[in-house]
Amino acid sequence: MLKRSRRLSHHPSQTTEERKHYVLIHAAASEAHSVIPQSGQANRRILIVDDTASIHEDFRKILCAQAMADQTLEGFEQALFGTAPVARQTYTLDSAYQGQEALELVSQAQADNAPYALAFIDMRMPPGWDGLETIEHLWEVDPDLQIALCTAYSDYSFEAIEARLKYNDQLLILKKPFDNIEVQQMANTLAAKWDMARRASLKTIHLEQLVEQRTQALTLAGQALQEEIDERKQLESQLVQSEKLASLGQLAAGVAHEINNPVGFISSNLGTLEGYVKQLQQMLDAYQQAEEALPSGECLEQLITLRKGMDLDFLKEDIPLLIRESKDGIGRVIQIVKDLKNFSRVDNNEKWQWTNLQQGIDSTLNIVANELKYKADVIKHYQPLPEIECLASQINQVVMNLVINATQAMGPARGTITISNGVEGDQVWLEVADNGCGIGADSLQKIFDPFFTTKPVGEGTGLGLSLSYGIVKKHHGDISVRSEPGKGSTFRVVLPIRQTDKPQ
Numbered sequence: 001m002l003k004r005s006r007r008l009s010h011h012p013s014q015t016t017e018e019r020k021h022y023v024l025i026h027a028a029a030s031e032a033h034s035v036i037p038q039s040g041q042a043n044r045r046i047l048i049v050d051d052t053a054s055i056h057e058d059f060r061k062i063l064c065a066q067a068m069a070d071q072t073l074e075g076f077e078q079a080l081f082g083t084a085p086v087a088r089q090t091y092t093l094d095s096a097y098q099g100q101e102a103l104e105l106v107s108q109a110q111a112d113n114a115p116y117a118l119a120f121i122d123m124r125m126p127p128g129w130d131g132l133e134t135i136e137h138l139w140e141v142d143p144d145l146q147i148a149l150c151t152a153y154s155d156y157s158f159e160a161i162e163a164r165l166k167y168n169d170q171l172l173i174l175k176k177p178f179d180n181i182e183v184q185q186m187a188n189t190l191a192a193k194w195d196m197a198r199r200a201s202l203k204t205i206h207l208e209q210l211v212e213q214r215t216q217a218l219t220l221a222g223q224a225l226q227e228e229i230d231e232r233k234q235l236e237s238q239l240v241q242s243e244k245l246a247s248l249g250q251l252a253a254g255v256a257h258e259i260n261n262p263v264g265f266i267s268s269n270l271g272t273l274e275g276y277v278k279q280l281q282q283m284l285d286a287y288q289q290a291e292e293a294l295p296s297g298e299c300l301e302q303l304i305t306l307r308k309g310m311d312l313d314f315l316k317e318d319i320p321l322l323i324r325e326s327k328d329g330i331g332r333v334i335q336i337v338k339d340l341k342n343f344s345r346v347d348n349n350e351k352w353q354w355t356n357l358q359q360g361i362d363s364t365l366n367i368v369a370n371e372l373k374y375k376a377d378v379i380k381h382y383q384p385l386p387e388i389e390c391l392a393s394q395i396n397q398v399v400m401n402l403v404i405n406a407t408q409a410m411g412p413a414r415g416t417i418t419i420s421n422g423v424e425g426d427q428v429w430l431e432v433a434d435n436g437c438g439i440g441a442d443s444l445q446k447i448f449d450p451f452f453t454t455k456p457v458g459e460g461t462g463l464g465l466s467l468s469y470g471i472v473k474k475h476h477g478d479i480s481v482r483s484e485p486g487k488g489s490t491f492r493v494v495l496p497i498r499q500t501d502k503p504q
């Protein structure tokens with residue numbers, strides 16, 4: 001509720017309630033004044049807003065004369081008791097004769113970072129704003145300003161003032177006529193209150209800053225922890241995939257070894273069989289020539305019937321063809337086994353070695369030939385490449401991932417995959433381009449993130465490109481993508497020819 005301050009001099013008509021109110025104001029002012037630091041930091045700036053010049057002079061006599069009296073008393077105390085003088089701050093008073101002028105002074109004080117602690121404002125100031133309208137405008141500029149509203153009339157009830165201004169904890173009513181002590185105590189009280197409110201506000205701001213700093217630190221720590229978790233997941237995924245690749249390589253090497261034995265003797269037997277068939281062919285030719293020399297009879301007729309029944313002429317043509325196709329098939333099996341060994345490189349224990357990148361690409365294409373043949377045609381734009389220092393099986397895995405992704409990007413119509421390579425300075429580059437569905441801009445930013453995939457659930461793990469990215473970075477290279485929805489994608493891998501700092 002608003003505090004109503006009455007004239008509280010020692011007048012015979014003063015009531016007991018008014019005397020109690022005076023004691024409370026005096027005690028509050030004394031307590032508030034005791035917590036103001038004596039270091040010169042207390043705000044003692046007061047604004048007097050009244051349309052009567054004599055009122056301004058009265059306030060100056062009351063507040064400034066009190067400061068002079070205090071200094072005189074301090075001089076007497078020092079002379080009598082030898083005590084050191086206590087530095088007291090005097091009030092700084094500014095005057096405004098209309099509400100608009102007061103608003104300009106308060107605005108300028110805010111701009112200069114030298115706000116007023118309180119203002120004594122008259123209720124009636126014709127022809128401009130009255131006291132309430134002036135207070136409303138001042139609080140819009142400086143919400144912390146303490147106000148003492150001076151009035152001798154009952155223009156507004158206390159309830160109406162409270163309902164209109166709402167800042168009841170920053171407003172006191174000073175009834176005219178008022179005496180010196182009442183003005184002094186009100187000035188001391190409101191100035192001290194302004195200082196305490198400012199300190200509380202500064203402490204609150206400081207605490208908020210500390211909370212914000214701690215929150216930022218926790219946020220950064222949380223982000224770092226999340227990055228570490230994501231990195232750990234990616235490393236675990238790479239480890240799992242590496243173990244799978246190692247197992248696959250060992251399996252491929254074992255299968256290749258097991259296949260090599262039967263393929264070897266089948267190939268050898270086909271060569272021997274081809275020789276035998278040639279000999280039998282010569283014998284059959286000799287028999288056919290002898291057949292012409294035989295006399296007519298039952299024996300000759302049986303031979304002719306048997307030859308026609310067996311279609312010997314067709315067999316003589318078809319058997320060499322079958323042997324030749326079988327040898328071609330065995331040759332393909334031998335090449336596949338060789339490509340498996342080249343792809344896995346298990347026999348080299350993942351050592352850094354000088355490798356022909358082009359051979360690795362061709363070996364990988366041979367491995368995925370069954371995946372390619374129904375969906376896309378492969379076009380090769382090769383240039384002569386130097387050997388590069390790399391982990392061959394891992395680079396082959398990158399090529400396989402890019403080719404399979406390109407294959408899976410094809411629609412129902414048969415597409416085209418173009419593989420190009422070249423040399424730029426001390427680096428080689430490889431591009432795998434397709435004319436498939438392409439990648440949207442939103443997905444393009446996350447294409448190398450672990451577990452990100454544009455494929456339907458169950459059709460992709462989202463690890464292929466992430467692992468490829470990790471392998472390329474491990475080789476101190478770079479992998480990038482250009483894509484346009486509906487027109488296809490191009491993945492470009494750049495690798496150094498020599499590894500100057502091979503990771504362990």
